[in-house]
Amino acid sequence: MHQPTSSHAPHLNHRSPEGILLGSQIAVESIRIMGESMIINNLPEDAASYLADDITFRLKDIIRLSQKFMHHSIRNRLTTSDIDSAMRARNIEPVYGFNSDDVIPLRMTSGVGREVFYKEEPEIDIGKILNSTLPKAPHEISLRAHWLAIEGVQPRIPENPVSHCKEEKEVSEESPSSRSPRVESSYEIIESPALIDLPAELQLYYKEISEACVGINRVRREEALNSLSSDPGLLPLMPRFSVFINEGVKLKLSENKVPTLLSLAKMLRALLDNPTLSLDKYLHELLPSACSCALFNYQATHDSPEIWNLRTESAVIVGRMCKKYNDSVNSIQSRLTRLLFQILSDEATSLGSRFGAVNIISELGPEAVKILLLPHLQIGGEIVKKALDSEDTAALIAANRLQSLIVKTCAPVLVKSREPPDVVEKFELEFGYLGKQVWTEVRGLRPHLHAVNDVNVIVADSPVNNEEVVGEDVLSDYTGFTDEMGYSSLNQTVNSMDT
């Protein structure tokens, strides 16, 4: 048999778009080239086409058989050894020297109206291989046992995957009509963890963790946060954590203890990061807490960077919660936008709260910026200007921070949504005092295309449909205030803060 080599790999001739079933055929042209490589010139047309058909049949036969070997080896990936086995089964000498455990990349190049596939064969510097240190020997095969289920319940141990509740839900939704005479089995009680008495070890764990999280020992705090963000079995403790954070925030806000608040925010962030937990049942406690941290009007006599950190951190949490848990039932997004709208349009809002609000908006994505932040630039600008003109140093610093944050948030969105040229007068007219700074920033972003691209990537982090939802929600929010019920907790928080 002719050995295929990279110099003249077969030209595959895809005869139809339904190539999956109709398959491909080795082209007559390839047969000619192969013939020439074996010094058979002037291969007659019909001989070549006969050979092309025959080789196609035989190749496909081998591939079909090699698939069988793949299936029996319980793999989903065809390897060269499968092809060898298939050829041996057909009594053909295998092609030696093509053993590879890795994927063999097949490259394609096209030109002059045809496609050529070839195997890449880079030149290898043998000296380099000889001089390099030996690779590590592979690990010895080992056997490990674990319980996949104990009396029908899958234990939450690292060997088992994180819960597949979602998938099971999908399965059951698939056939809603199917009736089962079976009684609902007992394991489902786990869904409502509050009903279960906490075992002693979990109680101990809760005590240790909550103490460590708000304690002063930094190493212990890090460890505790790490545990919160990765341990799979925390679901039964969630109600306690939720209450702990909620009450803690309320208390510390009144006491104005920013460092503790920051610890609580970090704790919340860690719980949010945990892939095995779903916080959707505790949002009524956690989301207001996070919003409060971001928007509260702290009584600071002097500038402390911790407050700004806390606001930024909490804004990130609010943004992530909103993206992760927003749905048509809880409509977090629309409630949140309404809250932010109130804050921004109220002239009495302090610089700090305004800073928090802008931060949350920037987390929510470019659509939110467009709809919520841009219309409020005028008011924001005037407040900033007033603060800059005043004598109070704390206000001055706050104004500066707010100003740079607003500019930084608005500019990428404007760059994306507006076509050049950027006229400074137009910007000033539209955005008031901040117009000039925004214009400068936008101008700065314009010529560097790649810089713009970078921004786009960040923007693209939030799912596209989510952005659309923001837009829709906000529009519905401001065209008709239909949804008056149900945002008690959020509004309460805000009201309590404003008063």
Next chain:
Amino acid sequence: MSFVTEESDMTLDCSLISNMEDSLEDPDVSNQSISDKALEMSEIPATPNLQTFHFDPEMFDREDESTEEAKREIKNVFSFLDRKNLKTTYSALMKELDIPSNYDNINSVQGINSITDTVLSTFEAQADKYSSRYSNLCQFINRSLETHRFELSRFLYPIFVHFYIYLIQEGNIQAAKSFFKQHYLSLDDFYRDDLRHLLSISQVEHLETSQYTLNFQREKFSIRISSQTEQLLMRYLHSETANPILNTLSNNVSIDLYDGPPRNVHDVSKHTGALMGETAPSVNRSKVLYGVPTDQNFLEFLEQEANEAEKKKKHKLLQNLSPHKKNKQVSIPNSPQPTRIPVPIKQEREIQSKEPLFRAWLQQAHLSATELPCICFYSFLNCYENVISISINPPGSLICVGFSDSKIRIWALTPLKLRSLKAPDLLADLPQTNEDCTFDQIIDESSTKEVQVLLGHTGPVFSTCFSPDSSLLISASEDGTVRLWSLHTFTQLVCYRGHVFPVWSVEFSPLGFYFASSSHDTTLRIWSTDQILPVRVLAGHYSDVDVCKFHPNGNYIASGSSDRTVRLWDVLDGKCVRIFTGHKGTVHTLAFSTDGKCLASAGRDNRVLVWDIPSGGMMVELKGHAGCVYSLAFSRDDNILASGGMDNCVKLWDMRLILNSSDSDRASYKFVIKSFYTKSSAINMLSFNFSNVLIAAGIYTN
């Protein structure tokens, strides 16, 4: 290889044609074709061989060549025949083309012209014949009443395949391919793999190489339809004249008629999918002795336990024993005589080795839809997709793994480790008689190991199986051999060479002594441990036999194949007693229920089918897996069926509910109890141990 030899023919061909060109004195002949050469060859024998007369008009219009040229070629042929006065060849040609004509026609130029036109139009008509017939049939089926439509549509696949084969046989490659492309969408999805193979066939030689087309040509495709539907079809077919469909039906299709209304789409599709069609229920009528007689040793063990308990006044234990005793002493209906399959008398040690199993049996956990089993999962780490087959011995103390690098490794799962025999010189010092020497004395206590490696095979090890008493191991490999290993010395005892092709599966009989192997060579063989030749060769599958499994009473063996059927064979006389059709993909795993009444099978079509052995019908079709199912296991009390496969998921099905529900209810019930996912391990092996703990094993891949 075949096409290398073709090539040497081709060089011969060129010289022949150049000679011919001179004699023809026709400057137009420049196209050197095989057909011309064949024509020249046909002159040599006295009676023309129609097979070598490989006239292929599609050769001409293959690559956009005009009909004009084809015409010229045909004309040349006839003028050549005329010149050489080859009357016999001519009449043979005409006969093959089915054109009534006498030789005088071609004496003139006009005569040649007219005959050329006739021949050309005949070819066109023939190429079109199948395609138009087939579309008419499709139309007829689509227009027919819905009650008949699904049964009628079963005819499409065999007719499609046969028409394609006819076209290839007639050398009409181009027409065959266009026929395929025009009509393949009319067929069911699960035929896709076969169709893909069919399309790659483009030469007459391929038809003889391909097992698939050979099956179609030699065997009859069976279809089951109601007599009403058959009448409808026949009325349609007889209304058309000289119908190739009718031809195909009478030669290549066997129709199984039944009285009553036609079946609906669900019933029809439930049973179709097999390579050679649906089995007639009449095939599955023969009596099967499916009962599993109670192990005599177990009864003795129970007796012993009861006596002891009575002595020690352990009433609780007695209570535990009594239901077993009651159950076991009733004679099981439909069970074969214990001597039906002859087995050597068991050794004392063999019986002793079963005692822990009996004890486990007594403490068996009761399972049901609300009392689910514990699942212990063994994962193999760092093996880089090298592990192919995993098996575990009945007590669950040893696990054996076959690797793609032809090694076999055995792990001990208990603290007892793997102990081998003492060296021969040490054994010589021991007392020679049975009574004086216990088994523990011949074991070398210092040689304990956790892993043992068995070397011997020269290809991937596709299957391994422990003997019931765990003293022997059998293995099957790609190298075509089956090897028997001793688990006392960890060496090879016998190499069985019978299958020439890769052996996919081996299984020990529950009685011991016998074992079965199944192979790519489409046979299933039954061997005994004391002979190197097979005691039975069971042939009948149309494609690879991918898996075999003994019935718990050891009298029958089930096999699953790539022809998408499951068969049940009688070990005693080697007859096939059941053929189950309904799978839509290769069958990769089989499992018998403990009472021997049900057989479960699963494979590439991602579904688990449960068959009722006494009636020979399908009990239920269990859908839910998202990947190929590689293992099945019935719990020891038959209340739960476990399945697992490529989708990294163990599913538990409610067998109790399946058995207790009526046929009509089954379609709407949900039988799956729960699914357990692994992190990243496909389920390779499942087995319930005697205490009803489900043992699963797989390879961890990252």
